[in-house]
Amino acid sequence: MLSTKNLINDYKEVPPSWIFEYYCNLDEKLTGQEIMIKSLFNPKDSAPSMGLYVDKKTKVYKFKDFSSGKGGSAINLVMELKEISFNQAALHIVNEYNTYMLANPDEKQLEFKAQAKYQVTENKPRRWNKNDQEFWTDFYIGTKFLNEYIIKPLSEYTLSKEEDGELKQVTIKGEYIYGYFKKSGELYKIYQPKNKERKYIKVATYLQGSEQVDNHNILIIQSGIKDIGAMKSLELKVDCIAPDSENVMIPELVIKNYKKKYKYIFVMFDNDEAGIKAMNKYREEYKLPCILITDGKDLAEAVKAKGPSYIRQKVISAIELKTFALS
Numbered sequence: 001m002l003s004t005k006n007l008i009n010d011y012k013e014v015p016p017s018w019i020f021e022y023y024c025n026l027d028e029k030l031t032g033q034e035i036m037i038k039s040l041f042n043p044k045d046s047a048p049s050m051g052l053y054v055d056k057k058t059k060v061y062k063f064k065d066f067s068s069g070k071g072g073s074a075i076n077l078v079m080e081l082k083e084i085s086f087n088q089a090a091l092h093i094v095n096e097y098n099t100y101m102l103a104n105p106d107e108k109q110l111e112f113k114a115q116a117k118y119q120v121t122e123n124k125p126r127r128w129n130k131n132d133q134e135f136w137t138d139f140y141i142g143t144k145f146l147n148e149y150i151i152k153p154l155s156e157y158t159l160s161k162e163e164d165g166e167l168k169q170v171t172i173k174g175e176y177i178y179g180y181f182k183k184s185g186e187l188y189k190i191y192q193p194k195n196k197e198r199k200y201i202k203v204a205t206y207l208q209g210s211e212q213v214d215n216h217n218i219l220i221i222q223s224g225i226k227d228i229g230a231m232k233s234l235e236l237k238v239d240c241i242a243p244d245s246e247n248v249m250i251p252e253l254v255i256k257n258y259k260k261k262y263k264y265i266f267v268m269f270d271n272d273e274a275g276i277k278a279m280n281k282y283r284e285e286y287k288l289p290c291i292l293i294t295d296g297k298d299l300a301e302a303v304k305a306k307g308p309s310y311i312r313q314k315v316i317s318a319i320e321l322k323t324f325a326l327s
Contacts, residue, residue, distance in 0.1 A: 007098045011075060011090040014097045016061045019074035020052050022096065023081060030061060034117060036197070039067035040081060042273075047196040069247050069274035118159035118170065120203045123179050123187055126155035131175055135193065139226060139300045140233035140308050148212060149225060150181040157190060180225060183211050189244075191225075200245075207250065208242040217263040218319065220291075221250065221282070223270050223298055230300040234312040246270065246278040255286050264323055266291050270298045291318045 008014065017030035024037060036048035042065075049067040054060065064071040070080050078089040101107070132153050136146065156173040180189040188206040192199055209228050213219070218238040222228050228240040239262070243250050246269050258265060267282045268291045269275035275298070279290040293314060296302030303311050 007102075008094060011093045011097075014074075014093055016074040018097065019078065019093060020061050020063065022100065023074075023078060024052070039065050040077075041065055041068040041070055064247070066245070066247065067274065069277045071247070116161040116163050118161045118168075120157055120187065120190060120201060121160040121169075122158035123154050123190070124156045125152045125179065128153055135176065136229075139230050139304050141226070141229035141300075145229045145232055149209070149228070150183065151191075151225065152179045152181060153177065154179045154190070180208070182206060202244055205244060207254070208244075209240050213239040213241065219258055219262040219265045221265065221267045221269075221288070223268075223275065227268070227299040230303040230311075231315075233303060233308045234315060235308075236312065236315065246275055249281065249285070252286070255288075264289075264319075266319065266322060268293065268299060271302075272297060289322045291315070291322065293318070 020026065021028075021030055024040065026035075026037070028035070030052065032054055034051065034053040037050050037052070038048050039045035039050045042049070045067050050063060050065040052061055052063050055062045060073070062071065062073055063077055070076075072080075075086065075089050075093065078084075078093055079086060082089065082092060084092065136142070154177045156171055157177065157179070159170045159172065161168055174192075176192060176194040178191045178193075179187050180191060181187055182204075186204060188202075188204040189208075190201040190203065192201075208225050209222075216237045216239045220231065220238050220240050222231065222240055222242045223246050224242050228242055231238065231240050241250075255265075265288050267279050267288050269279045271292060271294050276292065279292070282288045283290055293299055293302050293311065295306050295311065295314070296304065299311070
């Protein structure tokens with residue numbers, strides 16, 4: 001039984017797993033597993049886009065909300081949810097935890113054990129078909145680009161993990177599954193545009209487009225491969241790269257090296273809250289100007305809706321305006 005003598009006064013004594021269970025209103029205990037829930041910050045979230053996971057370095061739970069771009073520790077979650085300071089969040093957690101434990105004196109913390117995660121271990125390429133053609137050409141992306149950036153259709157891929165000395169495997173099959181590969185032949189990402197719950201599966205860290213850059217004066221940092229493909233359809237003399245996701249900052253040293261090579265570098269992410277927030281972070285940390293195209297959720301959707309000629313002029317105008325301001 002927990003008596004008032006045993007009440008805590010430091011938020012660090014509260015298990016991070018309990019904080020996530022309580023403030024996320026989970027119906028399961030966190031004992032090391034990774035789970036996805038609907039965003040607590042985006043009421044329009046129709047599919048789970050907020051992940052709770054065990055950080056590899058600290059061995060404690062953290063969160064990443066892909067819908068809003070928010071993420072961090074348990075106390076970061078409370079700060080964001082309540083819109084309060086660090087000290088206020090710490091006090092709030094202590095009060096809530098003490099109240100909860102007084103009401104549930106017999107509850108015990110379950111044993112915590114970081115669980116193995118499924119990893120992509122096999123993939124099986126297939127031939128292109130009509131569905132693939134219709135999907136990619138909607139964004140004015142053709143065979144030349146798909147071959148150059150080594151995008152292949154897959155008939156299936158296998159997820160594996162070892163748990164309690166046993167190898168567990170799951171094979172996923174279906175249409176609209178694409179593998180993104182490095183020039184070495186290594187798979188670095190799986191793209192499933194029709195899978196609302198898991199559109200992307202990261203297999204390896206990779207700066208997308210970094211092996212295809214040319215010697216132009218302008219570099220544009222974009223959200224992903226599909227946007228790079230849409231940009232190529234505009235036939236502009238620019239190079240394009242994309243991090244693993246908008247929420248992953250390209251390392252400072254890499255940016256410094258690119259600044260030596262290119263006369264101008266722009267950031268062009270999605271036209272939504274997460275994309276705009278990520279662009280602002282690049283502007284603040286790396287002093288990089290940003291371009292926002294508002295004709296679609298992202299550049300690929302804008303090209304699909306308005307066509308390359310129309311979007312080409314908008315991008316040219318935005319670049320000219322930014323370069324004039326920088327000169």
